Amino acid sequence: GKDKAPANVMAFSTLADTSVMFPDGAMVDKVGSAAKLDPRLAETIPYGVDDTSAFLFDGNDNPLNTVEGSFSVERGGILRGAPANSVSNKDGTPLGASGTLTAPKLEFGAPTTAVFDSDTYVPNAPANKKWIEPYGTLTGKHGYPLLYTYSLIIALVCGTAGLPHILVRFYTNPDGRSAKRTTFWVMVLLGAFYVFTPMWGALGRELLPALYANNKTDSVVIALPRILENKLLGEILAGITSAGAFAAFMSTFSGLLVSMSGALAHDIYGKMIKPTATTGERLTAFKVAAVVFGVISMGLGLLVESFDITLLVGWAFAIAAASYFPLLLLGAWWRGLTRYGAAAGMLLGGTMSLFAIITFMGIEKKWLPLEVSPLTKALLEQPAIWGVPFSLIVMYVVSKATANSLPTDLNSKMLRLHAPEEMGISKNYVE
Numbered sequence: 001g002k003d004k005a006p007a008n009v010m011a012f013s014t015l016a017d018t019s020v021m022f023p024d025g026a027m028v029d030k031v032g033s034a035a036k037l038d039p040r041l042a043e044t045i046p047y048g049v050d051d052t053s054a055f056l057f058d059g060n061d062n063p064l065n066t067v068e069g070s071f072s073v074e075r076g077g078i079l080r081g082a083p084a085n086s087v088s089n090k091d092g093t094p095l096g097a098s099g100t101l102t103a104p105k106l107e108f109g110a111p112t113t114a115v116f117d118s119d120t121y122v123p124n125a126p127a128n129k130k131w132i133e134p135y136g137t138l139t140g141k142h143g144y145p146l147l148y149t150y151s152l153i154i155a156l157v158c159g160t161a162g163l164p165h166i167l168v169r170f171y172t173n174p175d176g177r178s179a180k181r182t183t184f185w186v187m188v189l190l191g192a193f194y195v196f197t198p199m200w201g202a203l204g205r206e207l208l209p210a211l212y213a214n215n216k217t218d219s220v221v222i223a224l225p226r227i228l229e230n231k232l233l234g235e236i237l238a239g240i241t242s243a244g245a246f247a248a249f250m251s252t253f254s255g256l257l258v259s260m261s262g263a264l265a266h267d268i269y270g271k272m273i274k275p276t277a278t279t280g281e282r283l284t285a286f287k288v289a290a291v292v293f294g295v296i297s298m299g300l301g302l303l304v305e306s307f308d309i310t311l312l313v314g315w316a317f318a319i320a321a322a323s324y325f326p327l328l329l330l331g332a333w334w335r336g337l338t339r340y341g342a343a344a345g346m347l348l349g350g351t352m353s354l355f356a357i358i359t360f361m362g363i364e365k366k367w368l369p370l371e372v373s374p375l376t377k378a379l380l381e382q383p384a385i386w387g388v389p390f391s392l393i394v395m396y397v398v399s400k401a402t403a404n405s406l407p408t409d410l411n412s413k414m415l416r417l418h419a420p421e422e423m424g425i426s427k428n429y430v431e
Helices: 128-132 145-162 164-172 176-207 209-213 217-227 231-273 279-303 309-333 339-364 374-381 384-401 410-418
Strands: 009-011 018-021 026-032 070-074 078-080 087-089 105-108
Touching: 145 164, 145 309, 145 374, 145 384, 164 176, 164 231, 164 309, 176 217, 217 231, 231 279, 309 339, 309 384, 339 374, 339 384
Parallel strands: 026 087
Antiparallel strands: 009 105, 018 070, 026 105, 070 078
């Protein structure tokens, strides 16, 4: 009923037909439009009118798609039906009489039970406040939205610099000037891409509210093209979008797989386990590592399938920000960083961030019977805001404690790292 608003409102899906059954005597307070109608419906159904009489048409020859005691809401939001159960408007006139077309939103004044067929899109129409700010002001569902937002920003900014599959791409450039030019154009293209992300999300909320109700918002990328007036073009666009998403996934996954396998085969196996290993043996180690890491990654992916993809992406950036980024920052600009400080900071920063994320997952999915404060929960969900400074502090403290392990040619290496390439002393920096 009204006291349960916005839960007393039903906005029907534009993705598929929906069959809904109400009990005898149910009363509808208002019939309106849940969202702006797409072009193919605009000429058929009046928009923005809450008076049900505006939707009555004489001589409607369209066949009714009903079952006894129910409404059938066709794809696109056309409500048709002649229900056996008595369902009336608040003025007493019957709703769903033969030949009635309505916009796809019903509002109930009294408590009403609705029954839906299995595997159907359940209607929903959240209130504006809930719709615009699903987790509260500035977002953040645990009560510290500003902290949550800044932590996510730190993760995305610092984590991008530390993603291993991004770092290896710089080795495809012949010199530093080319690497800078590549970085510039990549940033331009990424900026253009991210302009469309909020726009796509806004279109999804406006045109496909049922996805929000069914917790299927990740399918909006595929679902939106299919509601185009040109069906063929919509299917083609959906196919191209699917192919592009798969290509992006494969390029990212393969890049990470190559980075992990290369580190194991070259650095761990080739330098620590068996320094005398031949090129063929290292190649074999690389192939074995690729298979093992691939299987483990797919298994872990199945475990976190129920989590929102946006959360998973943010976590990947947070771990990279707390491990690789401090090493890049201090390694390039601080002469006092030792190998022990770098290793300790990377391991502890990355491990602590990973531990925080796993703890949050356990709390959310009830694996861990823990009760934590909203502040703690926000810090566990977005650990970058404390993980990055923690890693930097560990690197500094351990490096100071092991200062006698600094290389003797430190000044020469720093000069070669920062000197202009035109001087010709920056080649073969790692020897």
